[in-house]
Amino acid sequence: MADRYEPVQFEARWRKRWAEADLFRTREEPGRPKFYGLDFFPYPSGAGLSVGHCRNYIPTDVLCRMKTMQGFNVLHPMGFDAFGLPAENEAIAKKTTPAPMIDRYAETYRRQMDLVGISYDWSRSFKSSDPSYYKWTQWIFKVLYQRGLAYRKPASVNWCPVDNTVLADEEVQGGLCWRCGTPVEKKWIPQWFFKITAYAQRLLDDLDKIDWPEGIKQMQRNWIGRSEGVEFSMRVVFGGPAASRADSGPLPMPGDPDLEALRTEVAIEVQPSPEVEQARRLAASIEDAARSIEGPTAFEKAMDDFERHAEKIQVKVQDKVPYLRVFTTRIDTIFGVTFCVIAPEHPLVETLIAQADSETAEAIRNYRTEAASMGEQDRLAAEREKTGVFSGAYAINPANGARVPIWIADYVLMNYGTGAIMGVPGHDERDFEFAGKFGLEVVRVIDSAVGANEPLPFPAKDGVMVNSGEYEGLTVAEGQRRLGEWIEGLGIGERKVNFKLRDWLISRQRYWGCPIPVIHTKDGEEQLVPDDQLPVYLPEVENYEPSGDGSSPLTRIPEFVNVTDLDGRLGRRETDTMGGFACSSWYFLRFCDPHNEDRAWDKDKVDYWMPVDAYVGGAEHAVMHLLYARFWTKVLFDAGYVPVDEPFQRLQNQGMLLAPTPFRKPRPGEKLSVGQEGIQITFDEARALPPEEVFFRMEKMSKSKGNVVTPEEAVEKYGADGVRIFELFVAPFEQSVPWSEEGATGAVRFLSRVFKLVAELAPHYDRQWKTSIDAIDMEGVARDVRRATHKAILKSTHDIERFAFNTYISCLMTFVNEVNEAIRKSPDPDPALRLALSEALESLILILSPAAPHSADELWESIGNAGFTFLHDWPTGDPALAADDEVQIAIQVNGKLRDTLTMPAGASQIEMESAARASAKVQTHLEGKTVRKVVVVPGRLVNIVAN
């Protein structure tokens, strides 16, 4: 029997035996509880895995292995998110096709995951690019479409001229393509969208029912970005002097007939005309009617027709009385409005140009051109000074009749709210800055208390209204309610909820993605491909380089494009493919029933396995993937296909493994962007440069940084179990930590100590210990061993459950140390101790098994036991046996530790207090003082308060 950890001697052998026994095939025995443990769907890249990726897979594996041993039916699958740009780009570069390449990469991933002993059920594996999988991605697309949640609209999209593809807003980072770093341009083409905004409120609300890290939930809340406010109209007047409150004399105050008349007049002027009201009612009835129509096309068509007509009506109304629609979350500050700002893209800008004098019109045109030419990146740059141009027009504040200038500025965005705001510089930082820049008036209308005179800007919401006519003295909340009601009563606006969240753009003008199952008819209608014709296969082609004109390479394949529609006429197949986030929004459902050819999944199977009980992956997917997957699940729930409306009950984010990465200082002429500290270089370059030019930073391991340690390298050096133990032990699960060679040797040493201990205990091992151990009254060393055993079992179980893998490993170490000490004390154990040691021996191997499964099986066999530890029952800890007989009691005087006493665990408070008072050390500290109070915490401490 080996008395040290020699992984080459046995690890590969055990992996072979596990595979031969089909050990990890999902158990679905009735009568057992279920557990679904899932890692994020990885995208297989040519670089293979690093030990950093294992930071994800190993902990999940530990949890799933323990759950299996605890008797759960465990679903622990792995598959591959195989569609996507990098594979396509790489295949183009290498003049090959993505499919076989991705197959090879996935094979590598699998080999590496097997190498570290992850217990995946590979019989359930699939790739999202398998036709048997994407058939059902297309089917779900149809479900969305049929529920009015998939639609096409021309939209300004982000265009990457290098990838020749469209990027989602979320895929643009700092104005650059997140993949290739090219500045993104704008392009208008028809795009497919999923209407995730229809689920915004539910996506927000249901965060409360899932067990996710609070930080991730908060990020999703911010992304959804719900804000309550008021949207209302302001009358627009052209020309005239640049009047402000100051030079237009005192404003009429509440009660003044002039003001009341003015308010009425303004309200009537900007009230929707009867035509618009009629159109609104019509819209509601169209919507109702559309819901009862079978098929979404009719609904969409009806809505299009309506919108076209509504637009005409709007234009008419605007011709008559131009008005400006603004959205504000701070209607309570309406008396502090000193200007308005509209986005350069706002439709009113055209009208303003037409009405302005030639000089102003010229300025506006220039400004608009400038704003349009600027990349989003520059326009939204953090500390950029405010810019803007006066439009020559004014808006009438409906609350006090003030005539305020309308400005055009790019700090207001067209795609949020109405693209227009009321400027309240007294109570908004950005407006304050803008007012300062252009010399606009700043008025105080909120204060922490009447007369407090807080410095402006004062954006706080806990305050009261001042200088606000009849609303004087109201709290912000009360003022918002009253003014909201007032505006609604006046008929010029309404309270409204706005979301930042935008609809999910899924169109990709790319080859390597899931085809969209839609046929465009000659008449420009959309037809869904019938179920029995799914999947729409991605054709095999030789040349699929991007066309460069924005259309997919599929456009150039006549046999793909040309089809007959449902009515037998010639039609055109949709050539856009779906972005990868679509594929990864339901794979967790397919794992429940991965090879079903008749439907996406059998409802019973999904009913059984869903939701995912532990979903584990990096925090970089905090928003997009998790939000999209939640959205699809909710849609499928509403359609009755899945039993849950949240897919992932519990989410855990692992930390990254960091590695030193070389950088050099910038050379003359090179510019660093904000937050960048140097230019990243290769290790070869670093060696070639003088040392003073090179510095190292800890960065996430990634192929592009050249700082990767592969699982192969690590396993060769430290063994699979050594790597597993080290990665678990090195830091708390969710924390990023540098990869360190020294730490890994500690893990190897620990495993060697386990082998040595088992070798020493083996001669004393009594396989029948269970039958007699509870009949014997243990004392001394035997009792200590039993206590250590049950403590270790209880703590391991609890720590794995709460994702505290580092303390799980440390408690194994402590356990080994304690048993070691026991046999050193009693090298010749008596029968009682032999029983205790036998229990310790078995328990140690079993609770070690999730973390170091190869070693556990090797040790298990070495002491003469058959079978795999994976199939053995998880030991049960007994809190009574784990309890200490004696405890150390801290004795404090005035909160400072003065003595520690050893006392029986059950000592009463009175016993503890008198023991404390009897302590000589305590008495010296009590000399000359009067005891005022004694605090006794049973089993813990006594604190004597004296002065």
Added chain:
RNA sequence: GCCCGGGUGGCGGAAUGGUAGACGCAGCGGACUUAAAAUCCGUUGUCUUCGGGCGUGUGGGUUCGAGUCCCACCCCGGGCACCA
């Protein structure tokens, strides 16, 4: 600027408001060895007049008692970023 984490020995880290530093790494001393590696044993926050004092980013507060709770601030990491 906003949001989310986090700041504890030389290092990674542990600690339901109750003895700060578990466990490991590195260091130091010793055993074994011709020697080294490996292994094992001991030791290791800091100052000290050896009584004890000081110690969990800083300053306050609550408490019999604070790494832990509250307030203000500083620093580090990540995310979002002119969202009205």
